[in-house]
Amino acid sequence: MSDFASSAGRVARSPAFKFFLISFLILLLLIPLLIVSGLVAEREGRSREVERDVARTWGGAQQLTGPFVVVPYMVRIETKDGDKIIAQTQERRAVFLPEDLTISGTGASKVLHRSIFDINVYTATLAVSGRFAAPDMSEIDPNAVSVRWRDAILVLALSDVAGLKEAATVTINGREQLPFAPSLGVPGAYMSGMHAKLSGAPSVVEGEAALKDFSFHADLIFTGSGSLTVAPAGRETRFELTSDWAHPSFTGAFLPTDRTVTEQGFSAKWRVPHLARSVPHAWALADGGFERFSQHQFGVTFYQPLDFYDLVTRALKYGILFLAVGFMGVFMLELLSDKRVHSVQYLFVGLAMVFFYVLLLSLAEHIGFTPAYIAASVATGGMLSIYVSRALESARSGLMMAALFALLYGFLYLILQLEDYALLAGAGLGFVALTAVMFATLKIDWSGFGASSIRRHASDAPSGN
Numbered sequence: 001m002s003d004f005a006s007s008a009g010r011v012a013r014s015p016a017f018k019f020f021l022i023s024f025l026i027l028l029l030l031i032p033l034l035i036v037s038g039l040v041a042e043r044e045g046r047s048r049e050v051e052r053d054v055a056r057t058w059g060g061a062q063q064l065t066g067p068f069v070v071v072p073y074m075v076r077i078e079t080k081d082g083d084k085i086i087a088q089t090q091e092r093r094a095v096f097l098p099e100d101l102t103i104s105g106t107g108a109s110k111v112l113h114r115s116i117f118d119i120n121v122y123t124a125t126l127a128v129s130g131r132f133a134a135p136d137m138s139e140i141d142p143n144a145v146s147v148r149w150r151d152a153i154l155v156l157a158l159s160d161v162a163g164l165k166e167a168a169t170v171t172i173n174g175r176e177q178l179p180f181a182p183s184l185g186v187p188g189a190y191m192s193g194m195h196a197k198l199s200g201a202p203s204v205v206e207g208e209a210a211l212k213d214f215s216f217h218a219d220l221i222f223t224g225s226g227s228l229t230v231a232p233a234g235r236e237t238r239f240e241l242t243s244d245w246a247h248p249s250f251t252g253a254f255l256p257t258d259r260t261v262t263e264q265g266f267s268a269k270w271r272v273p274h275l276a277r278s279v280p281h282a283w284a285l286a287d288g289g290f291e292r293f294s295q296h297q298f299g300v301t302f303y304q305p306l307d308f309y310d311l312v313t314r315a316l317k318y319g320i321l322f323l324a325v326g327f328m329g330v331f332m333l334e335l336l337s338d339k340r341v342h343s344v345q346y347l348f349v350g351l352a353m354v355f356f357y358v359l360l361l362s363l364a365e366h367i368g369f370t371p372a373y374i375a376a377s378v379a380t381g382g383m384l385s386i387y388v389s390r391a392l393e394s395a396r397s398g399l400m401m402a403a404l405f406a407l408l409y410g411f412l413y414l415i416l417q418l419e420d421y422a423l424l425a426g427a428g429l430g431f432v433a434l435t436a437v438m439f440a441t442l443k444i445d446w447s448g449f450g451a452s453s454i455r456r457h458a459s460d461a462p463s464g465n
Contacts, residue, residue, distance in 0.1 A: 015335060018331065018334075018343075019331070021343055021346075022327050022328075022331060022346060025327070025343065025346055025347055025350055026320065026323050026324055026327060026350070028347075029323055029347075029350045029351070029354055030319075030320070032351065032354045033316060033319045033320075033354055033357075036316065036354060036357045036358055036361075037313070037316050039358070039361065040309060040312050040313055040316065040357075040361055041313075043309065043361060043365070044309040044313075046117075047117050047309065050114050050115065050117045050119065051117075051119050051225070053114070054112055054114055054119045054121070054225065055160075055225050055226070056162075057162075058112065058121050058163070058223050058224075058225060059121070059160050059162060059163025059222060059223040059224040059225060060159070060160045060163075060224060060225055060226065061159065061160075061224060061225065061226040061227040061228075061229075062124065062158065062159055062160055062163060062222060062224035062227070062228050062229070063157075063158070063159040063229050063230075063231070063294075063297055064103070064126070064128075064156075064157070064158055064159075064220075064228075064229070064230045064231070065156075065157035065158075065191065065193070065230070065231040065233065065290055065293050065297075066155055066156040066157050066193070066231070066233050066290070067098065067101075067128065067130075067154050067155060067156045067170075067216065067218075067233065068095050068096065068097060068154075068155045068156075068233065068290065069095070069096040069097075069132055069135060069152060069153070069154055069155075069198070069211070070093050070094070070095055070096075070152065070153050070155050070185070070186055070195075070285070071093065071094045071096070071135060071137070071147060071148070071149065071151075071152045071211070072091055072092070072093050072094075072147075072148045072151050072152075073091075073092055073093070073094060073137060073140075073141065073144045073146065073147040073148065074089045074090065074091055074092075074144065074145050074146045074147075074148075075089065075090055075092055075141060075143055075144055075145060076088075076089055076143065076145050077089070077090050089145065092141070092284055092285065092286055093186060093284070093285040093286075094135070094137060094140040094141070094282065094283075094284055094285070095282060095283055095284070095285055095290075096132065096133075096135040096281075096282045097233050097234065097235070097274075097279075097281050097282065098130040098131060098132050098216075098233060098234045098235070099130070099131050099132060099133050099234065099235045099236075100130045100131045100234050100235065100236055101128075101129075101130040101232075101233055101234025101236070101237045101238070102127075102128075102129050102130055102234075102237075102238045102239075102240075103126055103127070103128050103230055103237075103238070103239045103240070104126065104127050104238075104239070104240040104241070105124060105125045105126035105127055105220075105240075105241060105242075106124070106125050106241070106242050106243060107122045107123070107124045107228055107241060107242075107243035107245065107300075107302070108122060108123045108124075108125075108243070108244060109121070109122045109243060109244055109245040109302060110122065110123065116365050116366060117365075119225065120225065120245075120302055120304055121223060121224070121225040122223065122224055122225065122228065122243070122245070122302055123165070123221070123222075123223050124220070124221070124222055124223070124224060124228055125219075125220075125221050126219070126220045126221075127217065127218075127219055127220075128156070128216075128217070128218045128219075128220060129215070129216065129217040129218070130215070130216060130234055131213065131214070131215045131216070132211075132213060132214055132215075132216070133213050134210065134211060134212050134213045135210070135211050135282070136282075137210075139282050140282055140283065140284050141284060147210070149205055149208060149209065149210055149211055150199045150205055150208065151197075151199070152197075152198045152199070152205065152211055153185045153186075153195045153196060153197055153198060154170060154178070154195060154196045154198055154216065155184050155185065155186065155193065155194075155195045155290075156170075156180070156193055156194055156195070156218070157184060157191045157192065157193035157290055158192060158193050158194070158220075158222065159191070159192060160192070160222075160224065161182070161192050161193060161194065161222075163222040163223040163224050164220070164221070164222045165221045165222060165223060166221045167179070167180075168180045168194065168218060168219070168220055169196075169218065170196050170216050170217070170218040171216065171217045171218070172198075172201040172203065172204060172214050172215070172216055173201070173203050173204070173214050173215055174215065174217070175203075176200070176201040176202070176203060176204075178196040178197065178198070178200045178201060179196065180194040180195065180196050180218075181194060181195055181196065181197070182194060183195065184290075185197075186285065189289060189290065190289075190291075191289075191290050191291065198211065201214070225302075226301065226302065227251065227299060227300065227301040227302065228241070228299050228300055228302075229251070229252055229297040229298060229299030229300075230297065230298065230299055231293035231296060231297055232253075232254070232272040232274070232276070232277050232293075232296055232298070233293065234274070235273070235274045235281060236271070236272070236273055236274065237270070237271070237272045237273075237274075238269070238270065238271050238272075239269070239270040239272075239298075239299070240267075240268070240269045240270075241267070241268055241299070241300060242265065242266070242267040242268075243265050243266055243267075243300075243302075244264065244265040245265060245266065245302050246261070246262070246263050246264065246265060246266070247302070247303045247304065248261060248266045248268070248300045248301070248302065248303060249300065249301040249303035250268060250298075250299075250300055250301075251298070251299065251300065251301050252296075252297050252298030252299055253277075253295065253296045253297065253298050254270055254272050254276065254296075254298040255270075255298075256268040256269055256270050257269055257270060257271050266300075268300065270298060272298070277293075277296045278296075279292055279293060279296065308361075308364040308365075308368070308369035308372070311364075311369055311416050312357060312360055312361050312364065312369075314415075314416055315357065315360070315412060315416055316357060318412060318415065319354070319357070321430050321433070322353060322408065322412065323350055323353055323354075324433070325404075325408055325433045326349065326350075326353050326384075326404070326405070326408065327346060327349065327350065328433070329400075329401060329404040330346065330349060330388055330401070333388065333392060333394075333397045333400060333401065334392065336397075337392045337394060337397065339391070339392045339393055339394075341388075341391055341392065345387075345391055348387070349384060349387065349388070352380055352383060352384055352387075353380065353384070355380070356376050356377070356380040359372075359375070359376035359379060359380065360372055360373060360376040363375055363376060373409075373413055377405070377409035377413075380405075381402065381405030381406065381408075381409055382402070384401060384405060385398045385399070385401040385402035385405060386398060388401045389401070
């Protein structure tokens with residue numbers, strides 16, 4: 001019985017037992033890692049809530065659609081009631097698109113501060129110009145009995161008109177200026193925007209005659225956030241945009257035909273023919289609204305490359321690897337020492353490594369990610385190095401842990417910056433760490449019953465667990 005108890009005691013003090021105990025502690029520390037992950041999600045949600053609040057007052061993601069010419073007309077509808085034929089007229093609206101459409105301008109970026117959060121916004125200054133051909137109602141409905149040309153309007157949709165900073169006007173044929181009125185001026189249209197009555201331009205509407213072809217030009221100044229997109233409303237649409245934002249993400253149905261991106265900003269040009277969109281050049285509004293352009297929008301997103309919430313979340317994904325390398329470092333130093341590190345002390349080391357992420361998150365919200373990362377890694381790595389040094393009563397062990405944490409934190413930061421190669425770098429780190437541990441522990445007597453070439457203290461050394 002005493003031999004069994006002695007053997008059981010030696011197994012409990014064996015490196016293999018300690019290894020599996022450490023593995024269990026790493027799995028146990030998944031719980032606080034998940035709690036920290038929830039904290040990051042909660043703070044990120046709060047940040048997005050602030051962004052939405054700013055967007056309500058400054059302007060959200062802006063979508064510019066149009067302009068269109070909308071013309072009301074009447075059609076005769078006959079219905080049969082028994083033997084009687086009942087004839088009635090019904091009002092409809094025809095939509096005509098421009099022959100040419102050119103949108104050009106700038107998007108000046110700005111950072112707004114709300115509480116501890118920074119929100120990226122922009123002010124767009126755009127010139128919208130082009131030409132409409134004389135509309136032909138026979139293209140829409142050859143059965144139209146009358147057309148109210150004098151009630152024709154020029155419609156321009158903007159997703160968030162609250163962002164408009166100046167009263168907008170449109171110049172017709174280079175000389176007649178028409179003010180824009182609120183709303184699209186079309187009953188039942190759910191999109192927001194503005195419209196101008198073409199009856200104010202005698203060169204376009206003359207008496208009851210049909211509309212003539214005309215050119216137009218409008219200058220728009222509006223604010224927004226997130227993205228700026230336009231619709232390819234013209235038979236040929238050209239869009240040119242320059243900005244001081246250095247991180248554009250060109251999105252939508254069409255990519256720029258020409259682009260330049262530098263640290264000082266970007267410039268981009270699009271050219272889209274009408275054949276590239278599945279929208280007719282004229283149609284009856286009853287057959288489809290202006291929203292049919294939604295899937296053909298294109299433009300730019302003022303992209304923030306990996307904000308610190310994304311970076312902290314990505315760092316948490318390497319939490320298990322992070323803990324494993326740190327624990328293996330302490331374990332190897334323990335094997336080289338005559339002192340024992342208690343399992344509770346391992347748990348403290350793991351909790352301190354998990355708390356690194358809390359420090360990183362809280363500091364990043366105030367001073368930015370890189371300074372926060374340096375401060376959190378120096379504080380955590382320094383404290384743990386001193387702790388291990390005191391636990392093993394060896395200054396050399398403390399210096400080795402400091403070197404290990406410097407390498408670990410440095411490599412983790414490098415992984416976070418490698419957006420496209422993060423997985424490859426993380427896999428490489430894991431493979432190198434596993435290989436190093438495997439070969440460094442090759443001659444260890446894991447059972448604890450034989451002599452170890454690495455661990456030289458007596459097999460009956462005082463047990464710490």
